[in-house]
Amino acid sequence: MSNGHYSVNRGVEALIDRMRQDASQLRIGLGEGAEGEKLVDAGASVLGSIEAGRRLAEICLGGLADVTLDAASSVSKFPFGVTVRTSSPVLACLASQYAGWQLTSDAGAKPYFSMGSGPARALARRETLFEDLGYRDESDTAALVLETASPPPADLVRRICQDCGVEPVNLTILYAPTQSLAGMVQIVARVVEVALHKAHELGFELANIVEGIGTAPLPPPHPDFITAMGRTNDAVIYGGRVCLHVTGPASEAERLAQNLPSSQCKDYGRPFAEIFRQYKGDFYQIDPSLFSPSQVAVVALETGEIFHSGAINDSLIDASFG
Numbered sequence: 001m002s003n004g005h006y007s008v009n010r011g012v013e014a015l016i017d018r019m020r021q022d023a024s025q026l027r028i029g030l031g032e033g034a035e036g037e038k039l040v041d042a043g044a045s046v047l048g049s050i051e052a053g054r055r056l057a058e059i060c061l062g063g064l065a066d067v068t069l070d071a072a073s074s075v076s077k078f079p080f081g082v083t084v085r086t087s088s089p090v091l092a093c094l095a096s097q098y099a100g101w102q103l104t105s106d107a108g109a110k111p112y113f114s115m116g117s118g119p120a121r122a123l124a125r126r127e128t129l130f131e132d133l134g135y136r137d138e139s140d141t142a143a144l145v146l147e148t149a150s151p152p153p154a155d156l157v158r159r160i161c162q163d164c165g166v167e168p169v170n171l172t173i174l175y176a177p178t179q180s181l182a183g184m185v186q187i188v189a190r191v192v193e194v195a196l197h198k199a200h201e202l203g204f205e206l207a208n209i210v211e212g213i214g215t216a217p218l219p220p221p222h223p224d225f226i227t228a229m230g231r232t233n234d235a236v237i238y239g240g241r242v243c244l245h246v247t248g249p250a251s252e253a254e255r256l257a258q259n260l261p262s263s264q265c266k267d268y269g270r271p272f273a274e275i276f277r278q279y280k281g282d283f284y285q286i287d288p289s290l291f292s293p294s295q296v297a298v299v300a301l302e303t304g305e306i307f308h309s310g311a312i313n314d315s316l317i318d319a320s321f322g
Helices: 010-021 050-060 089-097 129-133 154-164 181-188 191-201 225-237 250-259 272-278 314-321
Strands: 029-032 038-041 065-070 081-086 101-105 112-117 142-146 171-175 209-217 241-246 295-300 305-310
Touching: 010 038, 010 050, 010 142, 010 171, 050 065, 050 081, 050 089, 050 142, 050 181, 081 089, 081 191, 089 129, 089 191, 089 209, 101 154, 142 154, 154 171, 181 225, 191 209, 191 225, 191 241, 209 225, 225 272, 225 314, 241 250, 250 295, 250 305
Parallel strands: 038 171, 142 171, 241 295
Antiparallel strands: 029 038, 065 081, 081 209, 101 112, 112 142, 209 241, 295 305
16 A cells, blocks of 8 residues: 555644644543653543544544534434545544554552554554555654543653654653543544454455445443443444445455354354453454454446445344443
């Protein structure tokens, strides 16, 4: 994948600046870490907002996607949804948004763990995924997004900066826990990303995916972590709809459509929180093919054919959202 000289980190600088300028309206907190890194708390020690989550999602996507809140969800009891549109789906979703960077530290009183997402990943390139993507960002600033209630400790910040090749003062860490308003939005806004990741796992030629549009219902937040996590995953697994425009043979587009929906997974059919408890909280025991949209359409641009698969599962959305 050619980077087209676009930097996902430089591309979000203006988005971060505007978010900081609008901190009071967004109900977010601004701070500075021990190493001088900039901190943006979008929902840990502050209330945050749905709009903060929308902006957080656009930053996570490297500034290459529009994220909107629409009254267009197909789930009747929850008629508002998060919609993502991008003309650079591979770069936005896999090189930036995907939460694939494991960040750990044992230096504090308690071990710290979080999965890093956002543009900083494309500087660090600590994941084998980047070997397939062929993208390397070049920037003296870095933006890291974390789904967590606390920023990383100083020793981990130093390692992050070293991996990214930036000074701590040029690192911005934006974070929000799953249970927060902003956290719910930015997680559901991964509806296209999960489709791209599954397409990669299926061996589909990523360069052939040229447009991505997805929507999923916006769940109500919940103070309990497992319940909140269950709702965000169910929004995508049982309520997510994605349309991908692809080049290449129509037969490959058809194969992709048939295999993308979450219903192809053996664990499909129960609320995610129940599945999570069954596997005693071990994500690695859950069939990874479950993490995909519920309904997909794949458009073969060279023939004009469109291939559909999957369906929205209203009853499971109702059971999950309450």
